[in-house]
Amino acid sequence: xxxxxxxxxxxxxxxxxxxxxxxxxxxxxxxxxxxxxxxxxxxxxxxxxxxxxxxxxxxxxxxxxxxxxxxxxxxxxxxxxxxxxxxxxxxxxxxxxxxxxxxxxxxxxxxxxxxxxxxxxxxxxxxxxxxxxxxxxxxxxxxxxxxxxxxxxxxxxxxxxxxxxxxxxxxxxxxxxxxxxxxxxxxxxxxxxxxxxxxxxxxxxxxxxxxxxxxxxxxxxxxxxxxxxxxxxxxxxxxxxxxxxxxxxxxxxxxxxxxxxxxxxxxxxxxxxxxxxxxxxxxxxxxxxxxxxxxxxxxxxxxxxxxxxxxxxxxxxxxxxxxxxxxxxxxxxxxxxxxxxxxxxxxxxxxxxxxxxxxxxxxxxxxxxxxxxxxxxxxxxxxxxxxxxxxxxxxxxxxxxxxxxxxxxxxxxxxxxxxxxxxxxxxxxxxxxxxxxxxxxxxxxxxxxxxxxxxxxxxxxxxxxxxxxxxxxxxxxxxxxxxxxxxxxxxxxxxxxxxxxxxxxxxxxxxxxxxxxxxxxxxxxxxxxxxxxxxxxxxxxxxxxxxxxxxxxxxxxxxxxxxxxxxxxxxxxxxxxxxxxxxxxxxxxxxxxxxxxxxxxxxxxxxxxxxx
RNA sequence: GGGGGCGUAGCUCAACUGGUUAGAGCGCUGCCCUGUCACGGCAGAGGUUGCGGGUUCGAGCCCCGUCGCUCCCGCCA
Numbered sequence: 001x002x003x004x005x006x007x008x009x010x011x012x013x014x015x016x017x018x019x020x021x022x023x024x025x026x027x028x029x030x031x032x033x034x035x036x037x038x039x040x041x042x043x044x045x046x047x048x049x050x051x052x053x054x055x056x057x058x059x060x061x062x063x064x065x066x067x068x069x070x071x072x073x074x075x076x077x078x079x080x081x082x083x084x085x086x087x088x089x090x091x092x093x094x095x096x097x098x099x100x101x102x103x104x105x106x107x108x109x110x111x112x113x114x115x116x117x118x119x120x121x122x123x124x125x126x127x128x129x130x131x132x133x134x135x136x137x138x139x140x141x142x143x144x145x146x147x148x149x150x151x152x153x154x155x156x157x158x159x160x161x162x163x164x165x166x167x168x169x170x171x172x173x174x175x176x177x178x179x180x181x182x183x184x185x186x187x188x189x190x191x192x193x194x195x196x197x198x199x200x201x202x203x204x205x206x207x208x209x210x211x212x213x214x215x216x217x218x219x220x221x222x223x224x225x226x227x228x229x230x231x232x233x234x235x236x237x238x239x240x241x242x243x244x245x246x247x248x249x250x251x252x253x254x255x256x257x258x259x260x261x262x263x264x265x266x267x268x269x270x271x272x273x274x275x276x277x278x279x280x281x282x283x284x285x286x287x288x289x290x291x292x293x294x295x296x297x298x299x300x301x302x303x304x305x306x307x308x309x310x311x312x313x314x315x316x317x318x319x320x321x322x323x324x325x326x327x328x329x330x331x332x333x334x335x336x337x338x339x340x341x342x343x344x345x346x347x348x349x350x351x352x353x354x355x356x357x358x359x360x361x362x363x364x365x366x367x368x369x370x371x372x373x374x375x376x377x378x379x380x381x382x383x384x385x386x387x388x389x390x391x392x393x394x395x396x397x398x399x400x401x402x403x404x405x406x407x408x409x410x411x412x413x414x415x416x417x418x419x420x421x422x423x424x425x426x427x428x429x430x431x432x433x434x435x436x437x438x439x440x441x442x443x444x445x446x447x448x449x450x451x452x453x454x455x456x457x458x459x460x461x462x463x464x465x466x467x468x469x470x471x472x473x474x475x476x477x478x479x480x481x482x483x484x485x486x487x488x489x490x491x492x493x494x495x496x497x498x499x500x501x502x503x504x505x506x507x508x509x510x511x512x513x514x515x516x517x518x519x520x521x522x523x524x525x526x527x528x529x530x531x532x533x534x535x536x537x538x539x540x541x542x543x544x545x546x547x548x549x550x551x552x553x554x555x556x557x558x559x560x561x562x563x564x565x566x567x568x569x570x571x572x573x574x575x576x577x578x579x580x581x582x583x584x585x586x587x588x589x590x591x592x593x594x595x596x597x598x599x600x601x602x603x604x605x606x607x608x609x610x611x612x
Numbered sequence: 613g614g615g616g617g618c619g620u621a622g623c624u625c626a627a628c629u630g631g632u633u634a635g636a637g638c639g640c641u642g643c644c645c646u647g648u649c650a651c652g653g654c655a656g657a658g659g660u661u662g663c664g665g666g667u668u669c670g671a672g673c674c675c676c677g678u679c680g681c682u683c684c685c686g687c688c689a
Contacts, residue, residue: 051646065649085639104649127640130623133650136638139624143681197688217689243688244613308689367615367685468689495689505689554689578682 305427
């Protein structure tokens with residue numbers, strides 16, 4: 001079977017006379033010479049030379065040049081004069097190879113052109129409000145592109161992204177099918193739960209005062225699928241979270257959600273390793289070496305200052321606490337005396353960073369909780385320029401020199417604080433400095449697993465929250481810590497990271513109702529609350545729940561990284577703005593008072609907004 | 613909720629320190645043009661400088677507010 005450059009097999013062969021087109025605009029080659037063809041598409045450009053008119057006809061598959069010469073057909077030439085950009089056209093003509101000097105090597109179809117004998121304007125078009133050439137459209141303000149998204153999506157670049165997204169979804173489905181997974185759809189109208197993000201709520205007409213929630217993920221359903229004995233479940237599932245947006249966060253997004261029974265974490269790692277390798281291949285990238293690298297959470301935080309380490313470059317955090325034990329430098333001595341740490345990164349080549357840059361980084365370090373940002377500039381002659389080195393002993397200087405491998409041109413940035421604060425601050429600075437120093441290579445795909453996440457963390461109210469979610473199994477060695485030292489307990493939880501972006505994560509779940517109850521109690525949930533919120537899960541686990549676990553991958557982020565986009569908006573057909581608006585549909589919008597009455601909603605808005 | 617950036621013709625941008633009639637390229641319209649593929653040439657139309665208020669003899673420019681888009685923190689896996 002012939003496979004086209006666009007990746008789609010050529011399954012269709014038109015011959016019926018009712019068909020509007022015989023070929024697509026990306027298909028014709030010199031071997032089609034002499035054939036009479038029909039093409040349909042949009043006028044990409046119209047170049048009218050007076051006597052001779054060129055129209056580049058465009059569809060999803062490519063671009064084909066059609067010529068209209070009055071000697072071929074006076075009527076077609078007359079009609080072609082009316083064509084304008086983005087008109088929808090159907091042309092009839094004869095495929096003709098181009099003489100060597102007229103071949104357009106930039107076009108897949110550049111070896112031929114169509115000598116047009118008839119043209120039909122299927123639809124006229126207003127001039128588009130912004131240019132549809134990729135190079136120009138990339139600079140157009142995004143709100144305009146979003147308002148006319150159907151035009152933005154005509155661009156080759158956008159179509160490539162959507163096609164690749166489809167290819168990736170297909171690769172994932174094929175892979176999981178080959179691994180005995182079955183795709184199961186779970187409800188979109190479901191129940192609100194207290195953990196996690198803010199829910200999108202949907203009022204119930206037939207149950208006054210009650211609300212569904214849109215799922216933040218199909219988490220509970222997929223676990224219940226395991227209790228049901230489905231063994232291996234997956235779903236390419238839409239998820240909803242009512243939180244503020246980012247370049248990589250939309251209010252609705254898509255997860256590759258999966259769950260399996262009778263497994264260990266190793267089974268998940270190798271399963272997802274294979275899946276990601278297939279995704280890379282489907283995206284036209286080389287398959288990564290397997291198994292993908294792994295590091296424990298403690299190492300990610302300690303060396304990269306992040307739970308989603310960007311392993312494309314070094315500049316790792318170096319712990320200098322032991323070197324400065326007993327130092328005369330009061331700032332370090334005080335921190336160390338209180339059980340804190342002194343850590344540093346070597347921002348290679350950035351000794352010449354402007355004071356403005358250093359000031360900006362200092363501001364950022366303070367936002368991260370640091371008291372200030374100490375630094376050393378290593379001068380071209382190897383000497384150190386710094387407000388703090390005068391406090392260092394010779395031994396301390398020698399130790400720094402050796403551990404940080406300080407070379408002329410280097411900039412050393414110090415953080416002295418509680419370990420979590422120092423890691424977080426240096427982790428952020430590392431990313432900025434790495435970018436500033438151009439240390440982050442293009443076109444590299446650095447995957448890593450982060451394993452052994454903590455089970456709990458302290459929340460703003462001083463209580464405990466699940467790092468992952470409350471069904472996450474503790475590490476078997478750490479079960480007793482749930483009551484005695486919950487913050488020290490590790491979880492059987494893991495994230496998979498690509499280039500510093502969290503692609504997804506998951507865990508082995510608790511399948512024992514007793515252990516699950518202990519975990520809920522550690523979170524400070526009352527027995528009554530456990531029953532109303534999670535009673536169905538506890539009940540289910542009493543009926544023979546198998547050991548199970550799983551993971552969810554952010555499909556939007558995965559596709560974004562595969563196509564090299566900066567935002568998941570670029571790989572979504574119809575994304576929302578930062579204020580969660582759909583500018584094309586103008587959603588959300590006000591609704592009729594009667595609709596509100598039906599669902600028992602009464603608005604009590606500030607006076608300024610009382611229309612509607 | 614907080615901090616930063618942006619907002620001038622359909623699009624992308626320019627407009628000195630606040631100073632006369634707000635310009636350019638692309639696009640659009642008309643005419644000319646038979647080998648272009650970023651076609652070319654000539655002519656032309658097109659502006660509530662996001663919106664509201666203020667300062668000033670005078671505001672695209674300064675101040676206050678507001679709206680929209682965007683990046684980040686908080687929030688969110």
